[in-house]
Amino acid sequence: MSNKTDTSYDIVVFGATSFVGQILTTYLFETYGVGKDVRWAIAGRSESKLNTLKASLGKGAGELPMIVADASDEESLKAMCDQARVVISTVGPYALYGEPLVKTCAETGTDYCDLTGEVQWIRKMVETYEDKAKASGARIVHCCGFDSIPSDMGVWFLQEQAEATFGTPCQDVRMRVKVAKGEFSGGTVASMMNVAKEAAADPKLRKELANPFSICPPEHRSKTRQPSLKGAEFDRDFGVWLAPFVMGAINTRIVHRSNALQNARYGKEFTYDEAMMTGRGVKGRLAAYAITGALGGFFTASAFKPSRWIVEKFVPKPGEGPSPEAQKNGFYDLRFVGKTADGKTIKTKVTGDRDPGYGSTGKMLGEAGMSLAFDVEGEKQGGFWTPSSLLDGKLFDRLTSKAGLTFELLETS
DSSP: OOSOOSOSEEEEEETTTSHHHHHHHHHHHHHHOSSSSSOEEEEESOHHHHHHHHHHHOTTGGGOOEEEOOTTOHHHHHHHHTTEEEEEEOOOOHHHHTHHHHHHHHHHTOEEEEOOOOHHHHHHHHHHHHHHHHHHTOEEEOOOBTTBHHHHHHHHHHHHHHHHHHSSOOSEEEEEEEEEESOOOHHHHHHHHHHHHHHHHOHHHHHHHTOTTTTSOTTOOOSSOOOOOOSOEEETTTTEEEEEOTTHHHHHHHHHHHHHHTTSTTOTTOEEEEEEEEESHHHHHHHHHHHHHHHHHHHHHHHSHHHHHHHHHHSOOTTOOOOHHHHHHOEEEEEEEEEOTTSOEEEEEEEESSOIIIIIHHHHHHHHHHHHHHTOOTTSOSEEEOHHHHHHHHHHHHHHHTSOEEEEEEEEO
16 A cells, blocks of 8 residues: 555646556546545646546546646646655656656655656656655556567566476577567657757767666676677567567666665676567568668667657647557557576567557556555655555456456476
8 A cells, every 4th residue: 555545646647648647547437436545636736638638538437536637847746746646657758748747756755656758767766766765655657568568578577487397597588579560659759869969969878778787776786698689680589570669778777676675685796688570581680670770770860960850740739649449459469588597498478469669558557556545565665666566466457457457488498
């Protein structure tokens, strides 16, 4: 349970009228209703847009409470946090708009989760507000969408299976995206472009973004060189060609932070990386090179003003996204292979039943908020956590029973 007990609401959805916010609100309304066991409210800066959202939900939504609050107005954010045990935020790019709410939650002891994938911002938040969060009891959990719950909970599940089967965790784990059908969200693209822009202007930031332990506590480091796929490569474990996975840069950092926060449960010299499968033979190889080139082109063009406007013309804007039908038709299939220090191997699989960036992210974020509100043991102190290190098996149960994810043990050897 949250440390706060005398509040009006268990959960407040901040940024409810954003594209993902609307998906999240619809999910919570359809799953938990209004005026039942879960006390929740929607929040945003426009009362008229909040009313429009309520009207779109249909019968029974008239009683859904609303809070008017602005990401840049700390007084309104404090008034919102004073009413909430947990705030779920969809207001990004977080590096531009997210700090005042994290600051307010840390000061007021309000638990918080979001769907950021901006590693440089997470590091800044941890460095700036962790002491305040520990003092107030606020549990803050970033990356509760497609980045990074399937990766973070996927490694957690694999290690649970390895410990049960072999009596020891896997020292090396690799995640491979077998297939993912869906579109990038406009918010995700805007965040990625902002990172590219900041990194182009700051050599120190470029160095930080290359550090796999950048958001781990300073004492948690590994002497073992971390794998990092920079271009097309053949994967002998799966017998396919690989290309870099754009979300790998944040997911690997979250997995390493999870290991650190669990007292190096996966091992001091644990290694982890992610990549996309592009297929077998010549076709797979060509696809791997094509994806590598496209990613490099995107980040290079996003980094500089003359070319950035061209990219902006062709990518979705924040607030834009696929139709509900396209969201339902999306899915993803991730494969994990782990190896113990003595050479034993385990393979697992994680799937989601909606497109990654929208439909599935909305459900995962909602259940992360629910888990934060109702499942966290009281002894889990305030501070900056990851999904698996704070919510572990309780979140796993929610993801599999409500959010459309499956976790499967494929083979051991």
